[in-house]
Amino acid sequence: MDQQTRGRQLSRFYEPLVLLHTLGSTRGEHTCAELSTRENVSQLPLKDLRRMFLSELAYTCDYDKGGDTVTAIGLNSTPQNYVFWVASNSCPRRKIVPFLESLLTNLRDISITATLVTLEGVNDIAAQCIRFATPRIKKYRSHLSPLLRKCHAYLAQTEREDGKFSCPVPLCSDSMRKLARLSIEPNYKSNEDAIHNTFGLVRHYIGRLGHHFRAAKALLSCASRLPELLHDFEVRSIPTPPKSASPPADGKTRLESIMVRMLPANSPDLNRYQQALAEMDDKYQLSRRFLDNYTDFSTRVHAEIQVLEQFHVGKLSFAAGDRYIACSKPACFCCLLYFRHHPGHFVEPASHRKIYLNWRPPDLDAECDIISQNRQRDVLNSMTCDIRKEALQQIEEKIPPQAWHPDSLTGVTEEAKTPLPTVGGSVVFDAFPVEIEEPTTITDFGSTLPLFDGADMVNFSIESSDSDHCDKQARLLKNSQPDPYDFEDDSDEEGGVLL
Numbered sequence: 001m002d003q004q005t006r007g008r009q010l011s012r013f014y015e016p017l018v019l020l021h022t023l024g025s026t027r028g029e030h031t032c033a034e035l036s037t038r039e040n041v042s043q044l045p046l047k048d049l050r051r052m053f054l055s056e057l058a059y060t061c062d063y064d065k066g067g068d069t070v071t072a073i074g075l076n077s078t079p080q081n082y083v084f085w086v087a088s089n090s091c092p093r094r095k096i097v098p099f100l101e102s103l104l105t106n107l108r109d110i111s112i113t114a115t116l117v118t119l120e121g122v123n124d125i126a127a128q129c130i131r132f133a134t135p136r137i138k139k140y141r142s143h144l145s146p147l148l149r150k151c152h153a154y155l156a157q158t159e160r161e162d163g164k165f166s167c168p169v170p171l172c173s174d175s176m177r178k179l180a181r182l183s184i185e186p187n188y189k190s191n192e193d194a195i196h197n198t199f200g201l202v203r204h205y206i207g208r209l210g211h212h213f214r215a216a217k218a219l220l221s222c223a224s225r226l227p228e229l230l231h232d233f234e235v236r237s238i239p240t241p242p243k244s245a246s247p248p249a250d251g252k253t254r255l256e257s258i259m260v261r262m263l264p265a266n267s268p269d270l271n272r273y274q275q276a277l278a279e280m281d282d283k284y285q286l287s288r289r290f291l292d293n294y295t296d297f298s299t300r301v302h303a304e305i306q307v308l309e310q311f312h313v314g315k316l317s318f319a320a321g322d323r324y325i326a327c328s329k330p331a332c333f334c335c336l337l338y339f340r341h342h343p344g345h346f347v348e349p350a351s352h353r354k355i356y357l358n359w360r361p362p363d364l365d366a367e368c369d370i371i372s373q374n375r376q377r378d379v380l381n382s383m384t385c386d387i388r389k390e391a392l393q394q395i396e397e398k399i400p401p402q403a404w405h406p407d408s409l410t411g412v413t414e415e416a417k418t419p420l421p422t423v424g425g426s427v428v429f430d431a432f433p434v435e436i437e438e439p440t441t442i443t444d445f446g447s448t449l450p451l452f453d454g455a456d457m458v459n460f461s462i463e464s465s466d467s468d469h470c471d472k473q474a475r476l477l478k479n480s481q482p483d484p485y486d487f488e489d490d491s492d493e494e495g496g497v498l499l
């Protein structure tokens with residue numbers, strides 16, 4: 001496929017994607033959840049056990065915030081041994097691979113010498129993981145410190161006003177329940193600075209910090225039941241594809257023309273959609289936001305997609321035939337759709353359902369065969385179909401953008417959870433992060449897939465924790481972050497580059 005055709009194919013893919021992102025970058029709640037039976041590792045079936053093991057490994061490899069170190073792992077079974085294939089958004093060879101080799105060796109050694117999971121073993125693994133994740137932990141702390149100060153000030157004021165003061169620190173499970181209650185959105189209309197949001201974030205960051213200990217415990221528990229994986233293994237890295245520039249907007253990149261391309265030719269619905277879009281444009285400045293989103297974003301092949309293609313193209317066998325790819329973060333919206341529509345029938349990942357415009361499909365090299373080209377074209381067509389449907393539905397119903405929620409789940413243990421009303425569970429920040437501009441004609445990548453019958457298609461084809469442990473855990477965390485407030489605050493949401 002020549003460069004020009006590829007560029008055009010990608011342009012037509014990004015058009016509705018940027019529109020949907022502009023209508024709201026978060027496309028719903030997290031799908032699926034962390035294993036609710038995390039505390040009962042000894043009773044998990046082997047398949048779930050292996051998945052949990054890989055998932056926690058991927059988490060521990062992701063040593064920094066901001067998306068560059070997101071890590072995915074696929075477990076390959078060969079006649080000789082097990083191979084942990086590792087991909088990251090930045091090259092995993094120098095840091096992540098040596099760490100993972102060392103961690104797996106350490107897990108094997110500890111699980112061989114101790115028949116039961118001991119606190120000493122957990123702390124040993126946790127210390128190794130925390131040392132490696134120092135950049136991430138420092139950033140969590142830099143986010144957490146000002147939020148804690150704000151919460152303390154609020155609680156102190158409450159005490160002065162009505163005599164009630166219940167400080168949520170020290171941070172044990174009872175306090176986490178209090179934090180959950182304080183995070184509940186009030187019935188009256190509130191804004192993003194409302195105190196319940198701050199309490200919610202405090203709870204979130206504490207949960208993320210504590211997860212290093214839960215991960216260490218889960219890894220050891222899993223390792224003791226999966227000795228064969230660690231008996232003879234190797235870790236191999238997948239070369240990270242370079243970032244590339246996004247397709248530029250052109251004269252046709254306008255809301256009105258994109259809307260034409262999203263509907264079948266001569267659609268009787270065009271006027272209705274355009275009117276609805278115009279109304280939303282007036283209200284939310286969609287056109288300006290859409291064009292803003294189109295400027296200068298670089299794209300990358302996300303880590304889980306790299307692993308997917310490594311297994312699919314290389315025809316690698318998954319351990320026990322379980323076509324599962326672990327990732328340190330829930331998948332973004334595009335990765336979720338890519339897995340869903342890929343013919344390889346990989347296990348659909350958990351997703352935070354956020355659109356990252358830095359997403360791009362795997363690169364096709366010059367020697368790429370026609371089957372691979374057609375396969376990717378068909379996957380992109382199916383993705384585009386879903387993206388358009390979602391955008392059109394939102395425009396028709398004039399639904400305001402979805403609320404923001406963190407990429408990663410808070411991950412508090414079951415005992416620290418408290419029943420929350422569904423309205424209060426998520427943290428709302430930017431009510432409307434991005435926007436739109438102009439519409440056009442349906443885009444198709446030459447697939448046989450009928451997007452909309454009779455649509456005006458552009459055919460690209462081939463051409464077209466416990467409180468008892470708080471002190472020890474606090475010391476471990478403290479040792480990894482010597483200076484209190486000296487870290488640069490990274491405002492990136494995890495998992496992807498901001499536009």
Ligand SMILES: [Zn+2]
Pocket residue numbers: 302331332333334335336359
């Ligand atoms: Zn992704």
